[in-house]
Amino acid sequence: MNRKGILFVISGPSGVGKGTLKKALLDQTKDLNLSISATTRPARPGEVHGQHYFFMDQAKFREMIEEDAFLEWAQVYSNLYGTPRGFVLNHLQQGRDVLLEIDIQGALQVKEKMPSGVFIFIYPPNLEELAFRLVSRGQDSQDSIEARLAACENELKHIDYYDYLVVNDKIDHALQKITAIIIAERCKIKNLNMR
Numbered sequence: 001m002n003r004k005g006i007l008f009v010i011s012g013p014s015g016v017g018k019g020t021l022k023k024a025l026l027d028q029t030k031d032l033n034l035s036i037s038a039t040t041r042p043a044r045p046g047e048v049h050g051q052h053y054f055f056m057d058q059a060k061f062r063e064m065i066e067e068d069a070f071l072e073w074a075q076v077y078s079n080l081y082g083t084p085r086g087f088v089l090n091h092l093q094q095g096r097d098v099l100l101e102i103d104i105q106g107a108l109q110v111k112e113k114m115p116s117g118v119f120i121f122i123y124p125p126n127l128e129e130l131a132f133r134l135v136s137r138g139q140d141s142q143d144s145i146e147a148r149l150a151a152c153e154n155e156l157k158h159i160d161y162y163d164y165l166v167v168n169d170k171i172d173h174a175l176q177k178i179t180a181i182i183i184a185e186r187c188k189i190k191n192l193n194m195r
């Protein structure tokens with residue numbers, strides 16, 4: 001059966017575990033194509049260009065903005081991140097499902113341009129838990145952790161733009177819920193080309 005490609009957008013506050021969920025989801029879900037973002041952030045140890053991100057300098061990133069090559073882009077803390085437009089549009093046109101894992105500013109831009117996407121908001125069980133995760137992953141300074149926690153409260157204001165809320169209390173539970181969302185969306189009549 002021919003069907004349209006579905007755009008799934010996973011988003012939520014920094015440190016909520018989106019990255020871990022994304023990896024687990026890709027391992028266990030068939031036919032989900034991850035969009036690789038461009039970023040000006042330097043690669044972390046073990047990160048591979050073209051696999052984790054397309055790493056580039058500010059000049060190249062700005063050039064891509066000028067060329068309208070991004071579906072969305074945003075400054076997340078001190079770095080720029082963007083979703084290359086071509087990959088997403090080509091896959092959807094070919095009936096392939098695409099997954100974006102992006103911050104909230106980016107998700108709101110995508111919602112404007114592609115409102116038929118499926119927008120999933122990942123939220124921490126509580127702010128204490130988020131603070132604990134940010135401290136224990138050891139990538140952020142005290143100031144940055146405080147900024148992220150303040151941003152998290154603010155970000156909740158955008159919850160109405162999303163279709164689903166998944167609280168990431170335990171990774172297995174959250175994964176089960178996202179998988180159920182994907183299965184249900186794939187069964188929706190409007191997503192199937194029946195005529």
Ligand code: 5GP
Pocket residue numbers: 013014015018037038041072073074076081082083101102103104105106107
């Ligand atoms: P990290 O640098 O830890 O990999 O990601 C930092 C933040 O940037 C995360 O919240 C992640 O979801 C977000 N991010 C990654 N790629 C993109 C993108 O293409 N666009 C936007 N708007 N945010 C992104």
